[in-house]
Amino acid sequence: MMELTNEPVLSLRDLRMKYEDRYVLRGIDLDVYPGQIIGYIGPNGAGKSTTVKIMLGLVQGYTGEVRIFGRDIADGDVEYKGRIGYVPEVVEVYDNLTASEYLTFVGELYGVDRDAADYKARRLMSMFGLETSYHDRIASFSKGMRQKVLLISSLLHNPDLLFFDEPLSGLDANSVMIVKEILSQLSAQGKTIFYSSHIMEVVEKISNRIVLLHDGQVAADASFEELKAQSKEGTLEEIFNQLTGFHEHKQIAEQFVSIVQEE
């Protein structure tokens, strides 16, 4: 278990990023502490994936500072990546591999011994009711089964910092309950979770801190209870719409349907 300290696991200082001439991140400051589950939300194009990709060391050309586990990631030492788990939203899992081959491969990439990775992956698959599919090709898996394989692959090396993009996508109601509980128990163990999703009902329940990105800036950073107290709105979905200045869903839907119905 990770030692609980007051040092941030992750801190961003005046993070800015532009593509061509357009700024997509316009000065982000954020300190994230061990055990926090950050619900990282914002409209399409707000810059969420860009921030996450920068933290994973996948995108260069930013300005400002990114510190993970206390070190500036620009210092060239990629050791920090070994303590990170990542579940991207869309992923080309190696369709031709079996779950067993894929998971032991990923485990080895993260430095887990082959037999240990295989033993752990097999037991984690069985926790999700997938023991009989362990030696089947991923090509034959449903969306939810793939999602479970991805979740397992991100956790094999017992990382301290997790980045999840829509981790519940495709999961049935029972599996959603299990995964939510897993996240909450990981956080209780001091693991830090950065959780991006567009499903506000889930973010509202899972996160103990919500960071709303709008136009490349942090538009809100508080617990759901604090956000609720600050605004007159009841649900996170309503707070989200209020903070992003969006009130036209009815009119847009009406116009959309009327265009659909044009003869």
Ligand SMILES: Nc1ncnc2c1ncn2[C@@H]1O[C@H](COP(=O)(O)OP(=O)(O)OP(=O)(O)O)[C@@H](O)[C@H]1O
């Ligand atoms: N490689 C790139 N080159 C040029 N523009 C890019 C690139 N990647 C992202 N962008 C632009 O940066 C902006 C932010 O994109 P980003 O993917 O970070 O948003 P997001 O908040 O993750 O959106 P979504 O909710 O749709 O996933 C968008 O306007 C996008 O078009």
